[in-house]
Amino acid sequence: MTMPVRQAISPVEARGFDTQELRRNFLIESIFTPGRIGLTYSHLDRTIVGGAMPLAGEIVLATEKQVGSDPFLKRREMGVFNIGGAGEVVIDGEAMIAESTDCIYVPAGTGDVRFRSRSSDDPAKFYLVSTPAHTAHPVRRITAEDANRLDLGAQSDANRRILRQYIHPDICETCQLVMGMTVIEDGSVWNTMPCHTHDRRTEFYLYFDMASQTRVFHFMGEPDETRHLVVANEQAILSPGWSIHCGAGTGRYAFIWSMAGDNQDFNDMDFVAMEDLR
Numbered sequence: 001m002t003m004p005v006r007q008a009i010s011p012v013e014a015r016g017f018d019t020q021e022l023r024r025n026f027l028i029e030s031i032f033t034p035g036r037i038g039l040t041y042s043h044l045d046r047t048i049v050g051g052a053m054p055l056a057g058e059i060v061l062a063t064e065k066q067v068g069s070d071p072f073l074k075r076r077e078m079g080v081f082n083i084g085g086a087g088e089v090v091i092d093g094e095a096m097i098a099e100s101t102d103c104i105y106v107p108a109g110t111g112d113v114r115f116r117s118r119s120s121d122d123p124a125k126f127y128l129v130s131t132p133a134h135t136a137h138p139v140r141r142i143t144a145e146d147a148n149r150l151d152l153g154a155q156s157d158a159n160r161r162i163l164r165q166y167i168h169p170d171i172c173e174t175c176q177l178v179m180g181m182t183v184i185e186d187g188s189v190w191n192t193m194p195c196h197t198h199d200r201r202t203e204f205y206l207y208f209d210m211a212s213q214t215r216v217f218h219f220m221g222e223p224d225e226t227r228h229l230v231v232a233n234e235q236a237i238l239s240p241g242w243s244i245h246c247g248a249g250t251g252r253y254a255f256i257w258s259m260a261g262d263n264q265d266f267n268d269m270d271f272v273a274m275e276d277l278r
C-alpha cells in the first residue's frame with residue numbers, strides 16, 4: 001500500500017486554482033478498490049481517510065511511514081463506517097459485526113485490525129477516517145438506531161434531509177473524531193444549506209448511494225470566493241476549516257461526514273448569510 005499525502009492549502013492559494021488543481025487537492029476520486037485497502041494522509045488535522053473493500057480474504061490494516069507509529073492505531077483512533085454489504089471488523093482478535101450503515105469506533109492503542117466481508121458477492125465497503133488520539137476509549141458498534149437523528153430542512157427549500165450523529169459526544173466517547181451520515185430526502189437536492197464554516201474543525205465528506213450518472217456539485221472556498229467540485233459516487237471531499245462545504249445533487253445521494261479539530265461541538269458553526277456568498 002502507498003499512502004498519498006495531501007498538504008494543507010491556504011485560502012489564498014486555493015483562490016488561484018483551476019479545476020484540475022482544485023480536484024487534485026480537495027477531492028479523492030477513488031476510495032474503494034475490490035480486495036484492497038487504500039488510504040490518503042491529509043495534513044488537515046492529520047486525518048487519514050480511505051476505504052477497505054474485502055472480498056473472499058481478509059484485509060489487514062498495516063502501518064506506513066507517513067503514520068510514524070507501529071501499530072497504525074498506536075496514537076490514533078479510527079471510525080469505520082460500512083456502506084456496503086455485511087462484514088466484520090476484527091479488533092485485536094475480537095470480531096465485531098458491521099451491517100450496512102453500522103459504524104465501529106476503534107480506539108487508540110489497538111494492535112491489530114482486520115476487515116472481512118460476509119460474502120464476496122456483496123462485499124462490505126468500510127469507509128475509514130483516522131485522527132490523532134491521546135488516550136484509549138472503549139470500542140463501540142453504533143447502528144443507525146443508536147445514532148442521534150435530526151430531521152432538517154424544508155421541501156420549499158429543497159433541502160429536507162435526515163442527519164444521524166453516530167460518533168458524537170452524546171453517543172460515543174472519542175478523543176476528537178466526530179462522524180455521521182446525512183441522507184437527502186426524495187425531491188430535495190441540497191445538503192448543509194444554508195452553509196457554514198468552522199475554522200476550529202476540518203471536515204471530510206464521502207458521497208455515496210448515487211446512481212452512476214448522478215453528480216453532486218459540491219461547493220467549497222471562502223464564502224466570498226466560492227468554487228465547486230463535480231463529485232461522482234463514492235468520492236471524498238477534504239474541507240479545510242476556512243471553507244464552506246455544501247452540495248446539490250442531480251439525483252439521490254447520501255454522505256458520511258466526519259470532523260476533527262479543536263472541539264467536538266457539532267453546533268460550533270459560523271453560518272454564512274446568503275447575501276454574503278459570492
Ligand SMILES: O=C(O)C(=O)C[C@H](O)C(=O)CO
Binds near residue numbers: 161163266269
Ligand atoms: O446536511 C447537513 O446539514 C450536514 O450534513 C451538516 C454537516 O455534517 C456539517 O457540515 C457539520 O458541520
Ligand SMILES: [Zn+2]
Binds near residue numbers: 196203
Ligand atoms: Zn460543517
